[in-house]
Amino acid sequence: MIISQKAQLISPSPTLAVDAKAKQMKSEGHDIIGFGAGEPDFDTPDHIKSAAIAAINQGLTKYTPVGGTKELKNAISDYFKKQLGISYAQDEIIVSTGAKQCLFNALYCLIDEGDKVLIPSPYWVSYTEMVKLCGGIPVLVPTIEDGFVLKADTLKNYIDKKTKVLMINSPNNPCGSVYSKQDLEQIAKLCIENNIFVISDEIYSELIYDDVEYASIASFENMLERTLIINGVSKTFAMTGWRIGFAAGPKQLIKAMENVQGHTTSNPNSIAQSASVAALTQKDNGVLSAMVNEFSKRRKYMVERINSMKYLSCRLPLGAFYVFVDISETFGKQCNGKTINNSTDFAQILLENFKVAVVPGIAFGADDFIRLSYATSMENIEKGLDRIEQYVLSLK
Known part of the structure; x- marks a missing residue:
């Protein structure tokens, strides 16, 4: 073979x-x-499991729109509005089979052969391999000396004419570091100056300690149109096996991601989508x-x-x-x-x-x-x- x-x-x-x-x-x-x-x-909390059971009993077991149901997209939009103060329309949101699929779909739609993707190191294991699968070149940017947080002064030394995308992950896997507003603002300025698109993996955004203030790079001026936020229900709601991730960003990119998804996996699980609506909208009683x-x-x-x-x-x-x-x-x-x-x-x-x-x-x-x-x-x-x-x- x-x-x-x-x-x-x-x-x-x-x-x-x-x-x-x-x-x-x-x-x-x-x-x-x-x-x-x-x-x-x-x-997984009981009210989420109950929503899944109700979905089965109501016959919500058929195909849904490729990029997710309207109900779930509305719940995601409200979630981002509440968490980050950012408003996303239906056509700026996609639901996928886990956040990992969102990441791959995005890279596939952004990268041409030989394009470079900046990845702060240490990094989550799949970032580099996804970039290579999509024909890109992963470029590792060291962070160990800076407390596992990417610094703009370091980042600028790794940018060249082939640099197209920056991937950031805060809170970070494997290090647990969280980027400050000051660091994100400096990184944002550098990305704007060099026309770099940002994929911001925020899957751990609810798991923050010691009253640390959380921020998304998408919230900074002129970054909304050049940032894709990746998130999902797996870590926050103990729903890893339900396989629901979502992304929010420019509608042109979201549409391209939906086209790719339509020819690969099609829609995410219908029952898990109903459960995710409950996760994002119903009180979890602490x-x-x-x-x-x-x-x-x-x-x-x-x-x-x-x-x-x-x-x-x-x-x-x-x-x-x-x-x-x-x-x-x-x-x-x-x-x-x-x-x-x-x-x-x-x-x-x-x-x-x-x-x-x-x-x-x-x-x-x-x-x-x-x-x-x-x-x-x-x-x-x-x-x-x-x-x-x-x-x-x-x-x-």
């Missing part, structure tokens, strides 16, 4: 080997603590705030424990539900005769010897780090961190 060149360009996820090993060990009866989860460990409070509690505990451990350090995340841990001081050290040379070694040795699964930082373009998710119970967090501490203390 002849595989296309574009498919061969796509790198396999560096996390697959560790993930497969963790699942195998778990199936063999080992007590594995997993810190890899990219989804809330809370159940479910979201309770989830955020619990995440914040776990976050603080995890950061305090990690920073008290030998060789390890991390920053306090301000959003999302991840801690990005610097493990570089463990490089060159050994555990049971095996040497740690990179994040993959660290993760594999940890899993094999101490039964804890983490995501190697190389998956996010940062080999000096590992990512831990605190979207798991406090009991698991305590047990898992105890094992990690035993691991680093055993290093020679």
Whole structure:
């Protein structure tokens, strides 16, 4: 079989080997603590599940418009108006099968062969591969020295005539950083000056801690027409499996994205769309705030424990539900005769010897780090961190 060149360009996820090993060990009866989860460990709220059941009973099980129902688009429009103070019309909104599809559709519609896409690094694993699939060139812009936040002074050094798109993610996966208004304003000015379009991934926008003020780059002057906001219900409402994402931006781009979607997946799930209307419009009786409070509690505990451990350090995340841990001081050290040379070694040795699964930082373009998710119970967090501490203390 002849595989296309574009498919061969796509790198396999560096996390697959560790993930497969963790699942195998778990199936063999080992007590594995997993810190890899990219989804809330809370159940979808009851009023959302009830809306889905009602949709089934009402026969709302047929095709919908490709870009989403009017009811859901209205709910999304109201949501953005309330959250960001931005008004979007029906033809400026698209609903897709998860935020990931929104991202891919947008890149496919924006990028021509050889166009460059600026991506702050560390980055979510699929950004670079999506760009390559669409014929673009991912250009990584470092942020580690600036607290995992993209700075305009750094960004300007990576812009050239082929630069077409900037992707930003705030709150950030894997680092948990949140961009300030000042940083976003400076980035916006640079994008306007250089005619760069922005894809702003805001999927974690409701998961913010310590009263940090949230802002979208789309809200700045002259940025509305050059920004596509990506969001969805998966993280905010614990609806990862429902597969509903949405995007809002210039109607010309939204129409192009809808055309692509019409020839690939067509409309998103009809029942999940009805459930998403309930998620965005009905009161949750404090479910979201309770989830955020619990995440914040776990976050603080995890950061305090990690920073008290030998060789390890991390920053306090301000959003999302991840801690990005610097493990570089463990490089060159050994555990049971095996040497740690990179994040993959660290993760594999940890899993094999101490039964804890983490995501190697190389998956996010940062080999000096590992990512831990605190979207798991406090009991698991305590047990898992105890094992990690035993691991680093055993290093020679």
